[in-house]
Amino acid sequence: MPSSRRDFIKNAALAGAAAITLPSALNATALPDTNKDGEGYTFLFQGDSITDGNRTRDNDWNHILGHGYAYLIAARLWYNFPQKGFHFINRGISGNTVPDLTARWDIDTLALKPNLLSILIGVNDTMHAVWGDKGYTAESYETNFRALLTQTMQKMPDVQLVI
Secondary structure (H helix, E strand, O other): OOOOHHHHHHHHHHHHHHHOOHHHHOOHHHOOOOHHHHOOOEEEEEEOHHHHOOOOOOOOHHHOOOOOHHHHHHHHHHHHOHHHOOEEEEOOOOOOOHHHHHHOHHHHOHHHOOOEEEEEOOHHHHHHHHOOOOOOOHHHHHHHHHHHHHHHHHHOOOOEEEO
């Protein structure tokens, strides 16, 4: 059995961070040119602990986006494009799996009507599968995640997805 869930998540996060090149993702040329040239554009970050980033859920507005990639992206884009009036929302919840995300999708995603939706989910699904939980398999992950994406594209055909 792995040493701890925290070690598993830490190692998975480090592996994911090594695979992502944030500077290119934050490049001004990568900014979508929609919604009146991006004015008032809403970015929604959705997923598990990697997205949650230890965000607050109270009146502490200093940490409403957490301390992870959602915060870094928002800070960079707010700095580079203050005139755009971007909106950033973080709805990541530590420990969530695809079934958890599905259960809260209508309220925490579709009702918010984002222009861009970033989804990072799967660490906890993988952990359950590796530890022998038969309810979590690669096939169920793919089927359920694809169903979520299909539903999203049907209800919000113009949303841009980052997965």
